[in-house]
Amino acid sequence: xxxxxxxxxxxxxxxxxxxxxxxxxxxxxxxxxxxxxxxxxxxxxxxxxxxxxxxxxxxxxxxxxxxxxxxxxxxxxxxxxxxxxxxxxxx
Numbered sequence: 312x313x314x315x316x317x318x319x320x321x322x323x324x325x326x327x328x329x330x331x332x333x334x335x336x337x338x339x340x341x342x343x344x345x346x347x348x349x350x351x352x353x354x355x356x357x358x359x360x361x362x363x364x365x366x367x368x369x370x371x372x373x374x375x376x377x378x379x380x381x382x383x384x385x386x387x388x389x390x391x392x393x394x395x396x397x398x399x400x401x402x
Contacts, residue, residue, distance in 0.1 A: 335369040338362065338378060353377055 340351050342365045353360045353374055362368040 334371055336372050336375050337367050338370045338375045339367050340364050340378070351378075353381075 340362045348364075350361050350363055353362070355374060355377060360370060360374050362370065
């Protein structure tokens with residue numbers, strides 16, 4: 312299949328590519344205007360998965376789950392900071 316595969320960056324010098332489609336799902340990593348890095352790295356159980364921003368990658372489901380969990384956590388943190396700034400500005 313000609314899908315974009317995830318690169319395992321355990322060793323940046325000798326990269327290994329996941330080629331099996333068993334258990335892989337599509338993950339779109341959105342671009343982040345506040346971050347110039349063209350890739351996002353997710354580490355899980357000692358392996359680092361490097362995915363390009365703005366593209367769909369084929370990843371294990373647990374990597375997609377972790378990416379979505381981190382996005383929810385960042386949203387909640389940003390919301391809390393905004394609320395605290397609003398409270399502080401009102402005082």
